[in-house]
Amino acid sequence: MNKALCNTDASEMEKRTKRRWFFGECGVGLAGMATQSLLGKEVGSESSSIEANPLAAKLPHFPAKAKRVIYMFQAGAPSHLELFDNKPELTKSDGKLPPRELLAGYRAAFINPNSTLLGPKFKFEKHGQCGMELSEVLPYTAKIADDICLVRSMQTDAVNHAPAQIMMNTGSQLFGRPSFGSWSLYGLGSECEELPGFVVLTSAKGTSGGASNYGSGFLPTLYGGTPLRSGGDAVLYLSNPKGFDATAQRSSLDAINRLNTLSSTEVGDPDIGARIHSYEMAYRLQTSAPELMDLSKESKETLERYGIKDANESSYARNCLLARRLAERGVRFVQLFHEVWDQHGGLTAGIKTNAADTDRPSAALVQDLRERGLLDDTLVIWGGEFGRTPMVQGGNDGRDHHNRCFSMWFAGGGFKRGYVHGQTDDFGFNVVADPVHVHDLNATLMHLLGFDHTRLTYRFQGRDFRLTDVHGNVQKALLL
Secondary structure, three states: OHHHHHHHHHHHHHHHHHHHHHHHHOOOOHHHHHHHHHHOOOOOOOOOHHHHOOOEOOOOOOOOOOOEEEEEEOOOOOOHHHHOOOOHHHHHOOOOOOOHHHHOOOOOOOOOOOOOEOOOOOOEEEEOOOOEEEEOOOHHHHHOHHHEEEEEEEEOOOOOHHHHHHHHHHOOOOOOOOOHHHHHHHHHOEOOOOOOOEEEEEEEOOOOOHHHHOOOOOOOHHHOOEEOOOOOOOOOOOOOOOOOOHHHHHHHHHHHHHHHHHHHHHHOOHHHHHHHHHHHHHHHHHHHHHHHHOOOOOOHHHHHHHOOOOOOOOOHHHHHHHHHHHHHOOOOEEEEEEEOOOOOOOHHHHHHHHHHHHHHHHHHHHHHHHHOOOOOOEEEEEEOOOEEEEEEOOOOOOEEEEOOOEEEEEEOOOEOOOEEEOEEOOOOOOEEEOOEEHHHHHHHHHHHOOOOOOOOOEEEOOEEEOOOOOOOOOOHHHEO
C-alpha cells in the first residue's frame, strides 16, 4: 500500500514538474506571453530598447495638444460658493429653509438637508478681458483669468472624501484601479531618464484616499507615482551610507541586475523587468534628485512670485515651483496633493487661510509656464473631489459635502482661455446647463494627450479596463 502511494506520488510529481517546465521554460505560457507583451520582445532575447527602458516615450493615437500634466489636487473639496460660483440669490436667502422641491430625493453626507441656507462669505468681481467672476480671496487667480478655463458644472458620484478622491483620480470609487497619472505614463512613456515619469508632491496632510490616488493599480508597478519628500533625501535612503562609494554602488547594482535578468529569462515575470528599471532609476536619482530639489539657483524674483519665504521649507508654494522644474526636465505627470479644504465649520477663516496659501503659487505656476513657453503643451489642472452644500453645517459657518456640482479650472494643453463653462441653479445646488461628469473630464484629458479614451486599455482578469470604464464623452466645448 505504501509502495503504491509512493509510486502515485512520484507520478504526480513528474506531471507537476513537466507542467512547471512547460510554463516556465517554453516562453509560451501565461507568464511568457505577459512578458512578451510588456517588453515587446521574445523572452530571452538580448536586444530590446523597450526592455532597456520600459518607460521609453511612445506615440499616442493621434497628434496631441498636451505633452505633460501638472495636477494641483485640492483635497478636502474647496467650496465653489466661496471661490468660483457667485450666487446673489443665495445671499438673499441666507438663514432661510431651502425650497422643498429643491431637496426632493436628496441625501446629504452628514447634515439634515432641511438645514437653512448659508449665503456666500465673500464678494465676487469680474476680471480680465473675459469678465470672469471670481472671489475676492483669489486676487492672483484673477490675474490669470484670461489664461484659464473655468468649469462650474462638474459632477461626481461619491459623497465622501476617500471614494470621491479615488474616483477623481482613477475613474472608480473602488480601490485598486490605475490612476490618471499611471494611465498617462502607460500610454505615453517618459521623456526623462533621470527622474520618474510620474512624480507626487504632498503638502499639508496628504489625502484621505492615500496612495490609491496615484498608484498603478493592476498596471505594472513601474507606472505608479513616485512621492518625493520635501525634507532630507527626496526619496528615503537615496544617499549612500558611509564607506559605500559610487563605484561600489555601481558594481553592486550591476551584479543584482545580472541576477535579475537571468531570473527574468527563466521565470518570465514582468515584475522583474520593473524591478530592474526601478533599481536603475534609484541610482540615477542619487544625482538628479538633489539638483532638482535645490532652489538656490532660482532668482529672488521667482521665489517672490510663488510666495516662497524659505526655499528649504516644505510648502505648497515650493511644490508648485518644483512642478515647473519637473516639467522643464521632461517629467510626464506631476501631481500636487494639498488636503486642507474640508470646512464643515470655520468656513470663513478656513477659506481665507487656504486661499492665501494656494492662490498665489497656483497662479504663479501658470504665469511661469507661459513665460517659458511650456504652457501651450502642458495640461494644468486645479480642483478637488467635490463641492460644498448651500446649506449650513457647524452652527452658522460650515458646509457639508456636495457632489451634484462643483468647480475646477484648467490652463494650457488645448483648453480654451478666458472661458467659463456650465451653469448651476440660483443656490449652487444643481447643474442646469452643460454638466461635466468626472468620466467626461477624464475622456477630455485623454483626448488632449492624444488618446481615444475607449482604446487606451489594459486587459486584467479577462476584461479590458480603461480610465473612463464604460463611460465618458469628450467635452469639445472646452477645447480650442
